[in-house]
Amino acid sequence: MDTDALRWFQQVADGATVTMVSELENVSQPGVSRALARLERDVGTPLLRRSGRTLRMTQAGAAFKRHVDALLHQLDDGLAAVDHLLGPETGTVALAFQTSLGSWLVPDLVSSFRRDHPEVDFRLTQVHDELVDSVLDSQQADLVISTVQPSSSALQRTLLLDEPLRLAVPSNHPLAANPQVRLADASTERFLVLQPTLLLRRMSDALCRAAGFEPQVSFVGDDVQTLRGFVAAGLGVAIVPASGDATLGSANGAIRYLRITDADATREIGMAWSTDRRLLPSADLFREHVVHRARSGHLPAIN
Template sequence: MESMPYRHGMDTDALRWFQQVADGVTVTEVSELEGVSQPGVSRALRRLETQVGTPLLHRSGRTLRMTRAGSAFKRHVDAVLHQLDDGLAAVNQVVEPDTGTVALAFQVSLGAWLVPDLLGSFRSERPQVQFTLNQVRDEDVATVLAAGRADLVLCTVRSQDRDVHHRRLLDEPLRLAVPAGHALAGRSQVRLTDAAAESFLALPRSASLRLICDELCRSAGFVPTIALECDDLHTLRGLVAAGLGVALLPASGRPPAGAPVERLRYLDLVDVRAFQEIGLLWPAERQLLPAAELFRQHVLDRGRAGRLVPTS
């Protein structure tokens, strides 16, 4: 690639070579890596110093080290080159969207069934698209988008932020989970009021599932007695399986038969409509790169077609 002109006639080759030398790479090594003569690298570094107006490097024995001006300059060089590389990546994705990377965040409970379904179906058509995956708690959903750490978020949180787009994908049923030896375990369906006197196990109050569960119990005419709280669904299932209480849980993505937490039963509820909404979030103020946009359309298309069916 030809050098790209910068302000004051600076070019990316000189900036990148300065960055490498400042990070401890010798001029000889830069020369070998870049396929340029050592005098050519040295001349480029001297031109850069002339353009900046002060020495950026000084020799200490056989090594070049940064001057104070060089240290101050390098922080900005790193930032500029990082932005430039992001820009080149964006251009490359426009030209070849099938080679991009999608940053996907998701709530932990969706990682066992929804995320594999979406990635598998998408990559069967576009195998070269890469993904970076990040599990996120309910309270951190808006943060990962605002900070640019994710292009898209799969979650059960409906954002009220005007800077975030939200689309509903499906409703995931909730069921009453009881230990295998519980008095209700032999039934396939129950009324939630049948569990009014039970000790409930739940997620913290900040979790969207906890808010839904509390509201469902109120709708059924009682306030649940919360015996224990824990931070994740896997632990919650284990606590139910251990006989420490009952819980309202999605049956989706549960472990295979024979796993310890399978010592519980999921019972359908007939007196309340119990579900949690699963949606897709993405930033309103930031245009998605082509690979992320392709995946967004894939997710929405599968949702509209009713192909996102929770496992049970």
């Protein structure tokens, strides 16, 4: 059915004349009358009857109008929701991010963006390394911030920063007296590592192999925070990102974070999105904010 005809029927049923509807909607009077007649044909019975110079609802019209009111109310709510979504200052950004970036980088990006765009909402999702492509392909997220290079040609990625890796050691460890370390000097240590499916684990293994040894693994964990906690407990050493909550262990003196002098002891942090669909205005605005913040050197400092 023609939604204009439904709205005009609603207005006439509420007491407006065809002339008033015509003037309000900028449509000719015959055009309004023809639309109302088509609506009656679609319904299959008269909805309005003339009483003097006005139109009044028939019994069928009164029954029909209750549903028209509800339908148009829902339609208007839906149109308003779409307008809200498409507004660059009122939409929602679906952002996925790697867990280790959730304690420092993502909060900085979101809070700095919302200072200028306070009405934009965020739907935040933590994502494991192997799911970076899928959350974009399935449209669960508009943007993903991670250290993983997308494997799909339909995904575009921009580099935000290079994050150094550190060797976390207990504060009373013999290596802790030095600010930096060659991984070969830690070849006899017990290593606390992540699951083999995670990129940081693969990078750690590759660094150790390049240094001439296979790490002696004493614990395999699911997240970097657990590795830090076990290092603080004196259970081994771990290769961890330089940023994020690395300062937590340093603050209480339980952990020392040593700069690794070996080549390639860094990981790239980037932002990816799908090129198969257009970003909503609010998500595109956030993407521009992140890129500008990275290029202008305003991302959080890494110790």
